Amino acid sequence: MNPLSIVIITLNEENRIGRLLEDLTEQTFKNFEVIVVDSNSSDATCEVAQSFSASIPDLTVHKMDKQGVSLGRNTGASLAKHERLLFLDADVRLSPDFLTKALTQLNEKGLEVAGVYMGSKGLPVAHKLGYMTFNIGLFLTQFAFPTAVGACIFSTRRAHKDLLGFDENITLCEDCDYVKRASRTWRFRFLPMTFEFDPRRLEQDGFLRMGYTYLKANVRRFLFGEMRNNEMEYKFGHYSNQK
Template sequence: MKPVSIVIITLNEQKRISRLLSDLVVQNYRNFEVIVVDSASDDLTVKIAKTYEPHLPSLRVHNMGARGVSLGRNTGVKLAQHDRVLFLDADTRLEPNFLAQAMKDINQRQLDVAGVYRNVQKAPLKFKAGYGVFNAGLFLSQFFFPTAVGACLFSTKTVHQKIGGFDEEIELCEDCDYVKRAAKTSRYRMLSHYIAFEFDPRRLVQDGYLSTGALYLRANVRRLILGEMHNQEIPYPFGHYREQSR
């Protein structure tokens, strides 16, 4: 089994980080390290993450003293010991066999970079249709205009360094820009549909179901026609979510 460096970016995730780390503790695939890159949280995120060190011996918690999605992911890759990298957001949930299935699919298809679909089966009923449409868009776009969800994205240090990592000037769709650039020189595809991750719907709850969909549709149409957004044409700051009960 090839080793994996799992990079988790956090910002005030004290209510969610333990869920994801607990999911990693029970993974069937055991050859991985975990790097939590914290963006100067002012809650108990770092303290809670460190309590998992006895359960995840290859866990490191790094406080980078600054904030930024792309900055956090780029920092995590610099700290990673292995070539294979998995980027996760703190509000992601994984089934115990997720890593085993994903790594098998990646190896069989010889993928360098791989996106992952959102779990439609376990999504709240009111979000099922939207998630289904979103997944369909991910499937179709992989062949001509690659897009992805940075909350659960496989890559390698080799590819990451070749393309210059995540663009730290982009606040919205930085993950889509990443895979679009990666696909030009490396093999990118979505993983099989049966491999999926759960996604905390707090973004949809806070920003609104239709508003969120319209935002990403607008952003990707804009990207397709005019290119990437380097000047915050559509502002979407990291960590703007309020705490929501789940």
């Protein structure tokens, strides 16, 4: 399998970035670089990430002057050395065989851009139901109006360049816009596997409120196009930094 560039965006994630980086040190697939792109955190996120330089030899920690999800992902892609890209959020957890399984499926299916479903291992029943409902929506929409979870998206440098990257003018659903545009040129599908996702977003916003927010956002996108003027007043990094 070809080497991989992993781009991780962060903003005040000192309590979580270490967990993800530890997961990466335990991967059965080892041929990858890690690029942590920080949105000018005010905590020790960069220091924690840099502390893994011994266990992840090909590690870059890049601190930006500005904040932004799409800006961070695009910056990481511009620093990447390898063709295959993986965009991750800092609150993701990966099983040791995640990269091996994902790369095998990407090669077998001939996919340039792909999403991954959210797992709910060890979470309460309410969370499991919420994640299952969300995953069903992801599965159904992938064939006509693709949506995605930006916390875990595979791409390639050539597809990313062709798409002109993530749209930095979109605050909410920039990940959905990315895969929707990708599906027009590059075949997009979800891989039949999961990654673990920190439940703080559900816990802080509430299942019903968060579900309504994303349903409303995607209906609005379907009817009126992408939101480039922060129509829903969504803020990057508004989740509390719980342990």
